[in-house]
Amino acid sequence: MTYSSSLAMGRSRFSGRNQNSVVFRAPVRKLGPISNTITLIVLACLLGLLYLTQVTKTNTFGYQISALQQQQANLQSQHQNLEVSSARLQSLDRAQNSTAAKGLVPVSPSGTAQP
Amino acid sequence: MALPNTNNASATIKRVRFWYGLLTIVLVVFGIRLFFLQVVDYSHYHAAALSDQLKQYQIPADRGIIEAQDGSNVVPIVLNQKLYTLYADPVYIKHPNQVAAKIVPVIGGNANQYAGLMHTKNTRYVILAKKLSPSQNQRVLALRIPGIGTQGQDYRVYPEGSLASQVLGFVDGNGKGQYGIEQALNKQLSGKAGQVKAVTDVNGVPLPATKGNIEQPPVNGDTVVTTLDLPMQAQMEKILQQEYKKTKSQGISALIMDPDTGQIKAMANYPTYDPSNYQNVTNPAVFQNGAVTDAIEPGSSMKTLTTSAALDQGVIQPNSSFYDPAHWVINGFNITDIAQDGGAREQNIASILALSLNTGATWMLMQMSDPGHTQITAKGINAWHNYMVNHFRLGQPTGIEQGYESAGYVPPANMNDPSIDLRYANTSFGQGVQLTALQLGAALSSVLNGGTYYQPTLVSETIKASGQTQVNKPKVVEKHTVGPNIGKELIPLMQNVVTTYHNEGFSYMSFPSNYIVGGKTGTAQVAKPTGGYYKNTYNGTYVGFVGGDKPQYVIVVFNIKPGIPGYAGSYAGQPVFSDLAHMLIDNSYVTPKTSP
Numbered sequence: 001m002t003y004s005s006s007l008a009m010g011r012s013r014f015s016g017r018n019q020n021s022v023v024f025r026a027p028v029r030k031l032g033p034i035s036n037t038i039t040l041i042v043l044a045c046l047l048g049l050l051y052l053t054q055v056t057k058t059n060t061f062g063y064q065i066s067a068l069q070q071q072q073a074n075l076q077s078q079h080q081n082l083e084v085s086s087a088r089l090q091s092l093d094r095a096q097n098s099t100a101a102k103g104l105v106p107v108s109p110s111g112t113a114q115p
Numbered sequence: 116m117a118l119p120n121t122n123n124a125s126a127t128i129k130r131v132r133f134w135y136g137l138l139t140i141v142l143v144v145f146g147i148r149l150f151f152l153q154v155v156d157y158s159h160y161h162a163a164a165l166s167d168q169l170k171q172y173q174i175p176a177d178r179g180i181i182e183a184q185d186g187s188n189v190v191p192i193v194l195n196q197k198l199y200t201l202y203a204d205p206v207y208i209k210h211p212n213q214v215a216a217k218i219v220p221v222i223g224g225n226a227n228q229y230a231g232l233m234h235t236k237n238t239r240y241v242i243l244a245k246k247l248s249p250s251q252n253q254r255v256l257a258l259r260i261p262g263i264g265t266q267g268q269d270y271r272v273y274p275e276g277s278l279a280s281q282v283l284g285f286v287d288g289n290g291k292g293q294y295g296i297e298q299a300l301n302k303q304l305s306g307k308a309g310q311v312k313a314v315t316d317v318n319g320v321p322l323p324a325t326k327g328n329i330e331q332p333p334v335n336g337d338t339v340v341t342t343l344d345l346p347m348q349a350q351m352e353k354i355l356q357q358e359y360k361k362t363k364s365q366g367i368s369a370l371i372m373d374p375d376t377g378q379i380k381a382m383a384n385y386p387t388y389d390p391s392n393y394q395n396v397t398n399p400a401v402f403q404n405g406a407v408t409d410a411i412e413p414g415s416s417m418k419t420l421t422t423s424a425a426l427d428q429g430v431i432q433p434n435s436s437f438y439d440p441a442h443w444v445i446n447g448f449n450i451t452d453i454a455q456d457g458g459a460r461e462q463n464i465a466s467i468l469a470l471s472l473n474t475g476a477t478w479m480l481m482q483m484s485d486p487g488h489t490q491i492t493a494k495g496i497n498a499w500h501n502y503m504v505n506h507f508r509l510g511q512p513t514g515i516e517q518g519y520e521s522a523g524y525v526p527p528a529n530m531n532d533p534s535i536d537l538r539y540a541n542t543s544f545g546q547g548v549q550l551t552a553l554q555l556g557a558a559l560s561s562v563l564n565g566g567t568y569y570q571p572t573l574v575s576e577t578i579k580a581s582g583q584t585q586v587n588k589p590k591v592v593e594k595h596t597v598g599p600n601i602g603k604e605l606i607p608l609m610q611n612v613v614t615t616y617h618n619e620g621f622s623y624m625s626f627p628s629n630y631i632v633g634g635k636t637g638t639a640q641v642a643k644p645t646g647g648y649y650k651n652t653y654n655g656t657y658v659g660f661v662g663g664d665k666p667q668y669v670i671v672v673f674n675i676k677p678g679i680p681g682y683a684g685s686y687a688g689q690p691v692f693s694d695l696a697h698m699l700i701d702n703s704y705v706t707p708k709t710s711p
């Protein structure tokens with residue numbers, strides 16, 4: 001015997017044949033059409049709000065990505081500038097005209113060493 | 116207990132029903148309107164919204180840089196840099212003189228000129244200065260002058276100035292490579308632009324929560340590492356500049372190449388130009404790398420190839436001799452030697468090269484025709500044509516990574532041509548045939564290295580944006596230009612030329628005995644565009660080698676129309692060769708002989 005059938009048997013003792021039974025039930029409260037509509041609208045608004053929150057949150061990442069990309073571009077630009085400066089500082093012309101080079105004593109080879 | 120007022124209840128219900136109905140009608144109206152907006156007119160509004168919100172633009176790829184060899188290092192010779200254009204909107208500038216005075220300390224130049232530009236009427240955009248450096252850009256913007264702004268633009272920058280400018284080429288205003296490597300390898304250097312297609316906000320920032328956004332990053336161009344040796348290149352350019360003035364030439368081209376790989380170690384021309392200011396060049400001819408683009412009749416330096424071809428066919432030996440009548444009559448024309456060569460007498464292969472005998476070169480062609488005889492036949496012409504075109508690969512571009520490479524010209528072996536004998540006799544000593552300095556150098560290299568023609572190249576390796584390196588291995592184009600021993604036979608003959616000149620008083624043609632140096636002069640008549648040759652106008656050429664146990668470098672010099680007396684090859688081409696050979700030896704580029 002299941003638990004529910006045992007309950008049913010128990011109840012039958014109070015409602016035998018030719019016996020009236022009175023059941024006291026709480027009145028069913030139904031939502032009216034306006035309440036239904038308003039509830040639906042509110043729910044739809046909540047869902048819309050939730051969607052907008054998520055979209056806004058996702059789009060915020062777009063700004064972060066954009067800022068990071070801008071930062072990356074700036075750093076790359078700085079890197080390029082430094083590379084150019086470095087190459088210019090090491091250029092043959094600069095080395096030749098440097099103070100250090102000008103301080104060197106010119107020596108003309110008097111001849112090439114023979115074996 | 117009072118009964119409920121049914122009238123009031125009924126009125127309430129009616130009121131509720133009325134508002135309910137009204138609300139329903141409003142919602143239905145809204146719904147219908149939304150249906151029309153979102154379904155019926157979807158395409159129209161979708162397109163209208165996208166046209167405003169959807170942004171599509173290209174992300175330019177960084178152009179690849181170009182590098183050169185510097186000892187064991189590789190150094191950049193072409194880089195990219197964002198420079199800035201300074202502009203003014205005259206409408207916003209109320210006091211041009213004051214604004215000009217503010218910007219002059221930052222960008223230099225003339226304040227009055229800037230003020231004048233800012234006074235320009237009927238325009239909203241006046242360029243005040245170009246190519247401002249990043250620091251100048253920041254300083255100008257920090258002034259916060261209404262109506263003054265800057266725009267960034269990528270430029271090629273050249274840390275070594277005009278060094279190797281004609282080999283490198285430049286990039287024009289449209290971002291396209293022009294001349295030299297920039298043109299030949301434009302596709303590799305350009306890379307591939309990226310693409311952004313996205314719904315953006317009002318500032319153009321892509322909104323990630325949108326379906327169908329596309330962001331394809333750019334693929335930057337390859338880095339090209341050249342075979343050029345930077346210090347060698349710099350010294351070559353200095354030598355060319357000096358000799359250009361000394362020899363009063365219209366131009367000089369020279370190259371130094373490795374005969375065992377085809378790699379170009381130095382290649383230059385004078386006059387030259389500054390690639391960062393290419394737009395100021397008045398004579399576009401200086402953009403050309405003459406060593407590759409200008410084919411000329413080389414004159415007697417061609418005899419090195421004629422000798423090689425004859426030796427390879429076995430129709431002459433290095434010690435062969437012949438009776439030189441001092442002139443041949445071919446197709447009714449005289450081919451003669453110069454008076455200093457001593458007239459008719461016994462000559463040999465060494466003297467053909469040392470004295471530069473045109474009759475000797477013609478005799479070699481005769482031997483290709485019919486050994487032991489002195490006539491030119493179809494057999495000899497076809498054989499020599501075959502050597503020029505198929506063995507030495509003349510008359511066709513070498514395929515070097517340069518823009519506008521010339522194919523040169525080899526006359527067809529057309530036996531129906533009544534002057535074909537004379538035409539081909541001329542080619543044997545370098546007239547009536549046109550070569551670039553590179554073609555001559557590559558052909559001689561193949562003889563000296565034992566018969567392998569390597570494709571001349573300026574690229575050592577390329578590095579992709581991903582970091583993947585692709586080494587440019589020497590490419591064998593022809594495995595047997597001549598037999599493996601022909602170079603060994605030619606080397607002493609060319610060394611003899613150097614010794615002969617030294618003994619004749621060209622003191623600068625003296626080289627230490629632990630190095631081998633050989634060469635050949637060429638003094639070529641210059642063809643008129645209308646036919647025939649100019650009188651008293653010559654080109655001087657020189658082709659030679661420097662090495663220790665074997666030739667390590669092949670040097671070619673083309674000196675265009677030198678303005679000094681004497682044979683152009685000897686007095687204008689040869690000194691350049693000598694300077695270059697001494698430079699290679701003095702700077703330890705050449706490994707001396709292992710045994711004396």
